[in-house]
Amino acid sequence: MTDATQDATPRADGSILTADPRTARRNAAERRFRAYGLAAIVAALSMLFLLLVSILSQGLPAFTQTTVELEVALPAETLDPRGERDPDDIAQILTFGYVPLIEAAMERRVADLGVTIEGLEDPAALLSKSAPAQVRNHVLANPEVIGGTYVFRFLATSRVDQFLKNEVTLESAERDSRISVAQLRLAEALREAGALERGFNWGFVTGPDASDQRPEAAGLGVAILGSAYMMLIVLFLALPIGVAASIYLEEFAPQNRFTDVIEVNISNLAAVPSIVFGILGLAIFINFVGLPQSAPIVGGLVLTLMTLPTIIISTRAALKSVPPSIRTAALGVGASKMQTVFHHVLPLAGPGILTGTIIGLAQALGETAPLLLIGMVAFVGEYPDAPPEGFFDPASALPVQIYNWTQRADPAFAERASGAIIVLLVFLAIMNIAAVLLRRRFERRW
Amino acid sequence: MPTLRIIAPAIALAALATGAAVAQGREQVQVAGSSTVLPYANIAAEYFGENFDFPTPIIQAGGSSAGLKLFCQGLGETTVDIANSSRPMRESERAVCIENGVTDIIEVRLGYDGIVFASQTDGPDFADFEAAQWYRAMAAELPRDGTLVPNPYTRWSEIDARLPDVPITAFIPGTKHGTREVFEEKVLLHGCEASSALEEIAAIMGGDEDAAEAACMAVRDDGRAVDIDGDYTETLARIEANPDAVGVFGLSFYENNTDKLRVATMGGVVPSTETIASGEYPVSRPLFFYVKGAHIGVIPGLKEFAAFFVHDQVAGPGGPLADYGLVPDPALSDMQARIETEESL
Numbered sequence: 001m002t003d004a005t006q007d008a009t010p011r012a013d014g015s016i017l018t019a020d021p022r023t024a025r026r027n028a029a030e031r032r033f034r035a036y037g038l039a040a041i042v043a044a045l046s047m048l049f050l051l052l053v054s055i056l057s058q059g060l061p062a063f064t065q066t067t068v069e070l071e072v073a074l075p076a077e078t079l080d081p082r083g084e085r086d087p088d089d090i091a092q093i094l095t096f097g098y099v100p101l102i103e104a105a106m107e108r109r110v111a112d113l114g115v116t117i118e119g120l121e122d123p124a125a126l127l128s129k130s131a132p133a134q135v136r137n138h139v140l141a142n143p144e145v146i147g148g149t150y151v152f153r154f155l156a157t158s159r160v161d162q163f164l165k166n167e168v169t170l171e172s173a174e175r176d177s178r179i180s181v182a183q184l185r186l187a188e189a190l191r192e193a194g195a196l197e198r199g200f201n202w203g204f205v206t207g208p209d210a211s212d213q214r215p216e217a218a219g220l221g222v223a224i225l226g227s228a229y230m231m232l233i234v235l236f237l238a239l240p241i242g243v244a245a246s247i248y249l250e251e252f253a254p255q256n257r258f259t260d261v262i263e264v265n266i267s268n269l270a271a272v273p274s275i276v277f278g279i280l281g282l283a284i285f286i287n288f289v290g291l292p293q294s295a296p297i298v299g300g301l302v303l304t305l306m307t308l309p310t311i312i313i314s315t316r317a318a319l320k321s322v323p324p325s326i327r328t329a330a331l332g333v334g335a336s337k338m339q340t341v342f343h344h345v346l347p348l349a350g351p352g353i354l355t356g357t358i359i360g361l362a363q364a365l366g367e368t369a370p371l372l373l374i375g376m377v378a379f380v381g382e383y384p385d386a387p388p389e390g391f392f393d394p395a396s397a398l399p400v401q402i403y404n405w406t407q408r409a410d411p412a413f414a415e416r417a418s419g420a421i422i423v424l425l426v427f428l429a430i431m432n433i434a435a436v437l438l439r440r441r442f443e444r445r446w
Numbered sequence: 447m448p449t450l451r452i453i454a455p456a457i458a459l460a461a462l463a464t465g466a467a468v469a470q471g472r473e474q475v476q477v478a479g480s481s482t483v484l485p486y487a488n489i490a491a492e493y494f495g496e497n498f499d500f501p502t503p504i505i506q507a508g509g510s511s512a513g514l515k516l517f518c519q520g521l522g523e524t525t526v527d528i529a530n531s532s533r534p535m536r537e538s539e540r541a542v543c544i545e546n547g548v549t550d551i552i553e554v555r556l557g558y559d560g561i562v563f564a565s566q567t568d569g570p571d572f573a574d575f576e577a578a579q580w581y582r583a584m585a586a587e588l589p590r591d592g593t594l595v596p597n598p599y600t601r602w603s604e605i606d607a608r609l610p611d612v613p614i615t616a617f618i619p620g621t622k623h624g625t626r627e628v629f630e631e632k633v634l635l636h637g638c639e640a641s642s643a644l645e646e647i648a649a650i651m652g653g654d655e656d657a658a659e660a661a662c663m664a665v666r667d668d669g670r671a672v673d674i675d676g677d678y679t680e681t682l683a684r685i686e687a688n689p690d691a692v693g694v695f696g697l698s699f700y701e702n703n704t705d706k707l708r709v710a711t712m713g714g715v716v717p718s719t720e721t722i723a724s725g726e727y728p729v730s731r732p733l734f735f736y737v738k739g740a741h742i743g744v745i746p747g748l749k750e751f752a753a754f755f756v757h758d759q760v761a762g763p764g765g766p767l768a769d770y771g772l773v774p775d776p777a778l779s780d781m782q783a784r785i786e787t788e789e790s791l
Contacts, residue, residue, distance in 0.1 A: 094497045096759045129766065133496040172705040175567060211492040212485035213770055290524050292472060294504050375478070379488045381495050381502035382474075394474055394504045407507075407677045409485065409702040414679075 055421050061165045062419025065201035065216060066156035068127060068190065072105040072135060076147040085143045098132035099124075102154075115189050120182040126190075128155035130210065130217040155203070156196065158215040158412035160187045164198050167411075204419060208381050209396065209404075215412035218405070220420055222380050226296050226395030227365060227427075229387060233300025234307050234364050239357055241304075242311030243346075249312075250319040251341050270309035277306045278370030286374060293375035294394040296384065302374060303364040310363065314356020318349040351442035358435040362428050368399040376400050398424045472523045475503035475751050479513020479530030480624065481677060482559055482696060483733050486767050487530055490755045493766060498754075500747030503528075510624050514736070518543035521740050527748050529736045532559065532624035540791070550739025550790040554752065554781050556761050558773035560697035560722040561628055561729040564707040569689035570610035572602075572710045577728070579605050581637030583614050584671050586664040589646035597666045612690040618665070619694055620675035628731045629694060630663040633712075636728065638662030682706065697722070698771020722773040730773065739790050749785065756781045 019027065078097065082089055106124040110117075131154040138152070139145060155161075159179035162168040164187075173181045190196040207219025253259045281302035285291045291298050322345050330340040371377065377400045384393035396404070398420065405417035477487055487505045495502025506513075510531040517529035518539060535543075535553065543551060563580075565572045582605045587594040602609035619625040638644045638659075648658040665671045674681045678699040685693045686706065693707075697717055700707055709717060712729055721727040735755065742749045754760060756778055761767045763774045775781065783789075 094759070095493065136496070168705075175705045177701050177704040211488035213489050213766060214492070286524055287519075290522070292524060293476060293526070294506070375476075375504075375506050377507060379484075379491060379505040381492055404507075407481070407679060409678060409699040411703065411706075 055418050055425070058415060059418030059420075059422045061167075062204055062415045062422075063201050064165075064198050065203065066161040066164050066196060066198045067153050068156050069151060069153050069195045069197075070102075070105050070109055070127070071149050071151045072101055073149045074101065074135075074139060074146050079139060079146050080143075085146065087140065087143065090140060090143060090146070093136070095132040095136050098135045102127065102131050102135065109190075109195070110186065113189055113193055117182050117185045117189065119180070120186055121180070123183065123186055125179065125183055126156055126160050126187055126196075128157050128216045129214050130155055155214075155216045156187070158410060160184070160196075161198075161216055162412060162415075163187060164191075165415075167415075204416070205423070208383060209379060209401065210381075211379065212408050212410060212413075215408070215410045215416060218413070218416055220398065220401060220423055222383055223396040223398045223401035223420070224423070225384055225390075226299070226376070226380075227398045229296035229384065229391055229395065230300040230303055230397060231361055231365060232387065233297065233391065234303050234361060235357070237300070237304040238307045238311050238360065242308050242357075243315050243353060245308075246312045246315035246319060247341060247346070250316050251345070252337070266309050266312055270313060273369070274306055274367055275369040275373070277302050278373035280305070281370060282373045292392055292394070294378050294380065295392050296395050296397075297391040298374045299371055299376055299397060300391070302370045303367060306367065306370065307360040307364045310360035311353075311357055314359070315349070315353045318352025318356065319345060321352060322348045348444060351439055351444075354442075355435045355439045358431050358438070362431040362435075365431070366399055366424065366428060368403055371397055371400050372403075377404060379404075398427070473746060474501045475528065475745055475748050476506070476526045477503055477528040477530060477735075478506040478508060478516045478526045479528075479735070480510040480532040480733070481507045482510075482532040482624065483530035483556075483735065485698065485770060486556065486733070486761075486772055487735070487755070489766050489770060490760055491751070493760060494747075494751050494754050498747070498750065500750060503747075503751055505530075509622065514539050515542075517736060517738065518546055518548055520546040521548060521738070523745075525738075527738050527741045527745050528752065531734045531736065532731065533627065534732075534734060535736060535791075548738060548740070550788070552737040552739055552752070552784060552788060552790050554735050554737065554756060554785060555732050555775055555777075556735060556756055556772070556781070557733055557767065557775045557778075558722055558730045559733050559771075560717045560719075560727060560773060561625060561632075561731070562695050562697055562700050562709050562717045563692055563712065564685070564695050564700055564709045565692045566685055566689045567706060567708045569691075569708075570612050572610060572692055572708070574608070574711045574714060576606075576640070576713055577633050577637035578641035579609065579637070580633050581641060581643065581662065584616065584618070584634060584665050585638070585643075585662065586666045587661065589643055589650060592650065594647065594650060594661070597668075600670070610690075614670045615672070615688060615691040616670065617672050617674050617681045617684050617691060617693040620673040622675060624731075625694065625696070628729065630665075632729045632731075634663050634665070635659060696771070697773070701771040719768060719771070719773045723776065732775075733772070737785070739788055742788060749788075752785045753782065756785065 076083060078101070079093055080090055103124040106127065110120070110123050131152070134154060135152060138150065157179070159168050159176065163184050168176070168179065168184070170181050170184060173179050173184050187196055203217065203219050205219065206221045207217065208222045209219065210217035249259060249262065281298055285298045285301055286293060326344050326348065327340055330344045331337070335343065376397050378394065378396065380394050380396045384390040384395045402417050402420045402424065405413045405420065477491070484505060484507045491503040491505055494500065506526070510533055513526070513529040514531060514535060516526045519525050535551070540551070563572070563575055582588065582599060583602065585597055588597055599605050599614060601611060601613055603611040618629055644658055644662055647661050648655055651657045651661070672684070674684065678695050681693040681695060682703060685691055692710070695707070697719070700709055712727060715721050715727045717727045722730045737748070737752045758778065759765050761772065761774060762778055768774050
């Protein structure tokens with residue numbers, strides 16, 4: 001026995017303190033695996049970082065906008081030739097009639113500035129094409145200003161705005177047909193005189209879309225409203241239908257071939273490409289039912305169809321996670337099946353249902369493809385009315401507004417598109433954070 | 447009250463359903479169609495909305511064919527009132543329209559659009575092009591000694607010593623674009639004729655003129671001519687990434703990006719609204735919109751918008767559309783009269 005112990009070859013390298021080759025290999029494999037995992041996380045994070053940096057660096061400038069302060073004379077002989085201050089008479093002068101007034105005001109401002117800029121032509125080109133409409137709307141709303149002067153704050157044209165953001169330079173302006181070097185020098189001079197300044201761009205968040213000629217005036221207001229309307233419709237349709245369907249399937253339905261088929265189809269529906277729902281929306285809601293094009297109601301209905309499976313699947317998971325002991329206890333004290341579900345099971349499943357719904361809504365908010373087919377990708381210049389009538393008014397949506405702007409020729413729209421992406425990301429982040437918080441706050445574990 | 451909790455959503459559902467049923471008459475003019483006409487329609491709609499009591503028209507993009515298809519779907523509030531198109535309506539489309547009850551169609555030409563060839567400002571000096579050079583660079587097969595051979599040219603300088611010595615890379619509009627048709631007919635076919643290749647091909651093909659023309663317009667597929675199915679912003683991005691490439695753009699797109707693009711002349715003529723209007727610059731095409739006559743008087747503001755779109759102050763020289771790059775139609779007054787009298791096709 002003792003001999004045997006002495007004869008036995010000791011562990012390869014003797015001590016447990018020094019690892020044998022096999023252990024060293026195992027340890028190395030583990031270290032390598034950890035390194036791979038870390039590398040995967042670093043890769044994912046750096047991609048996210050790259051995405052955010054590129055969007056933020058391009059999009060943040062969209063939240064500031066250059067404006068120009070200008071005193072405009074509003075002579076009665078051009079604006080109200082008959083002198084009766086009749087609103088119909090004043091409305092006869094279209095925006096085209098206001099262009100010379102603004103041009104004259106700008107010429108005078110340049111003369112007052114006291115600097116001579118060589119080769120300066122058309123100083124009014126510094127101002128947005130929305131300026132005449134701004135003056136006209138003010139005159140129509142306040143006819144008493146006719147005959148006097150009024151100080152307006154106009155949007156600067158996108159090229160001047162981009163100049164202050166260092167996107168347009170004096171070199172690029174030499175080749176640019178939309179702005180000249182002299183006009184940019186004038187912008188500098190006006191800035192020194194305090195008439196031209198850059199401030200927060202409320203119009204970008206609240207204003208309606210503008211045409212291709214006025215990137216500086218384009219805003220997200222209609223798109224945000226349209227998206228909000230659609231989310232309301234999705235919430236009020238998908239949540240009750242989805243919860244009712246899952247309660248029935250989970251608590252009441254018999255387990256048979258028929259319910260199996262339904263279950264498989266719900267899972268299938270969740271995986272259907274979203275564009276298919278758009279085709280369906282066009283065929284059924286617009287062509288068959290006769291709902292209007294470009295309206296949030298159709299978008300909302302299409303997105304409801306798309307969100308429904310997500311909500312049903314997450315609601316069923318939430319209902320399943322409620323332990324059977326709760327049900328048996330309720331049934332044991334004499335509650336009916338329905339009382340059991342509505343008094344005990346549903347409240348306990350609530351947080352899970354809510355989380356699933358919010359995630360489903362966030363998905364619907366970012367969806368573009370089905371909206372392409374139902375006319376939501378459109379130039380919509382006016383806000384929809386308040387709901388419920390507003391559900392039938394034309395509106396845009398955030399993701400399609402982004403898509404729309406990336407297709408426009410003026411480079412300033414690229415900045416706006418990135419700005420809109422930031423707004424969309426902020427909404428998505430708020431919704432996802434709300435889902436996480438609600439889950440943390442109310443979730444119960446058994 | 448658990449029953450109430452079940453009933454409440456059901457009531458909400460029912461309310462929405464009845465709401466859907468009582469949706470009242472449409473107030474806005476609905477427009478759909480060509481993405482080339484889209485910016486002009488947007489600008490006109492914006493001016494229209496800010497100057498009149500009518501709501502701003504809704505303008506959808508999607509392409510000429512898609513727009514005309516929507517237009518010809520029938521009459522009624524769910525169909526569009528105006529279709530924008532960068533080409534005239536085809537007979538087949540008109541037949542579909544008439545079949546669906548859309549019989550009164552007013553065709554309005556709002557102006558012309560130029561197609562230009564541009565490259566990076568810092569790239570090689572593509573200053574002058576001839577249609578024949580483009581034909582030789584882009585054709586799938588060229589006639590050589592009595593047979594058709596696959597296009598042998600790989601560098602611009604091989605075609606003409608005056609062109610830069612760089613590989614041929616051209617970004618041309620994809621086949622779904624109306625611009626492609628213009629490119630094929632006004633550049634490739636024209637170049638084919640000018641270089642007398644058309645006669646040679648016709649001779650090879652035994653006198654079949656149509657087949658010869660088709661052969662002239664066939665674009666090589668060895669990667670030197672790249673179809674762009676997206677819009678001009680995609681072409682611009684590809685040009686910015688490739689200094690040696692040449693791209694095909696609309697005049698208005700170029701006018702908005704003159705700091706990044708250098709335009710080449712065609713046959714010695716610089717593209718501009720003036721040279722296109724006078725017909726000196728050869729590569730241009732008319733832009734149209736079609737108005738549904740049956741909707742006039744039903745959809746408020748439809749006739750007014752159509753008339754405003756071609757008003758002298760809007761579509762005429764010096765107007766906002768010309769400012770954006772539209773070549774004004776010299777016969778604008780005819781178009782105005784056509785809308786006034788509601789003269790249909």
